[in-house]
Amino acid sequence: MLRRLWLVPLVALTYGGWAAITVRDLPDYVVAGQPVTLTFTVRQHGVRLLSGLRASVDARSGDDQVATAAAPGRREGQYVATLTLPRPGEWSITIHSGFGNSRVTLLPVRAVAAGMPAPAALAESERGRRLFVAKGCVTCHVHGDVAGSGVVPVGPELTAIRLPADFLAQFLANPAIAAKSGTFQMPNLDLTTQEIAALVAFLGGERRGASAPS
Numbered sequence: 098m099l100r101r102l103w104l105v106p107l108v109a110l111t112y113g114g115w116a117a118i119t120v121r122d123l124p125d126y127v128v129a130g131q132p133v134t135l136t137f138t139v140r141q142h143g144v145r146l147l148s149g150l151r152a153s154v155d156a157r158s159g160d161d162q163v164a165t166a167a168a169p170g171r172r173e174g175q176y177v178a179t180l181t182l183p184r185p186g187e188w189s190i191t192i193h194s195g196f197g198n199s200r201v202t203l204l205p206v207r208a209v210a211a212g213m214p215a216p217a218a219l220a221e222s223e224r225g226r227r228l229f230v231a232k233g234c235v236t237c238h239v240h241g242d243v244a245g246s247g248v249v250p251v252g253p254e255l256t257a258i259r260l261p262a263d264f265l266a267q268f269l270a271n272p273a274i275a276a277k278s279g280t281f282q283m284p285n286l287d288l289t290t291q292e293i294a295a296l297v298a299f300l301g302g303e304r305r306g307a308s309a310p311s
Contacts, residue, residue: 114199116140116141116147116194116196117199118137118140118199118200118236119138119140119232120192120203121137121287122136124206125206125216126206126207126208126209126215126216127182127206127207127209128208129183129185129186129210130184130211131181131211134178135177135178135190135192137175137176137178138175139194140174140284143233143237143249143283147194147196148174148175150176150194150195150196151166151195152192153165153178153195154167154191154192155193156182156188156189156190157191158184158186158189158208161183161184163181163182163183164180165178165179165180167195178192182208184208185207185208185210186208187206187207188205188206189202190203190206201231201233203227203231204227221295222295223299224299225296225297225298225299225300226243226299228296228299229296229299229300230243232286234246234255234296236249237249238253238254238255240255241256241257242256242299255300258300259301260301262297265296265297265301266297269297270288270293272284272285
């Protein structure tokens with residue numbers, strides 16, 4: 098069955114102190130010198146929302162680094178951090194959950210100078226690749242197009258998997274459609290329609306050995 102591939106086994110609960118981080122409203126780019134706010138949630142074992150953590154965010158570009166503490170958000174397990182990237186360039190942003198050593202480094206984001214034109218729009222599949230990291234998929238799933246993916250590989254490898262786009266979109270919108278007794282279900286990440294479309298474009302693109310699984 099297709100849906101079995103999306104169920105994380107109960108063995109996930111036996112792993113130690115790890116957490117998955119999910120970023121809301123990932124920007125395609127930022128403007129140097131202007132504050133940017135990142136809102137994210139932290140889930141123990143990818144599921145249970147964790148509040149009361151000392152989360153933080155830092156950004157690096159060459160020898161430059163900025164860092165800030167995250168404040169509690171309005172929802173359980175949610176945190177908010179605002180930082181300002183001081184100059185244009187490619188910046189690597191790392192979110193530290195405050196739960197053990199669990200963290201995620203987003204794919205590099207471009208900072209443009211104030212008053213300059215916005216960069217060319219990202220291709221839908223590239224935006225999906227970035228969301229694969231930012232939404233926490235990178236923690237539980239290995240994907241050959243994302244370096245360092247599968248930090249705690251409790252979910253299926255997704256490199257060569259192709260699923261019907263409509264099924265994949267429905268699943269990402271509501272993982273409960275693949276619920277099965279005795280298994281541990283992926284949480285609902287509250288993805289927007291645009292985010293789902295980008296992830297479908299990334300996961301559903303041409304892959305090596307791209308035949309639909311049984």
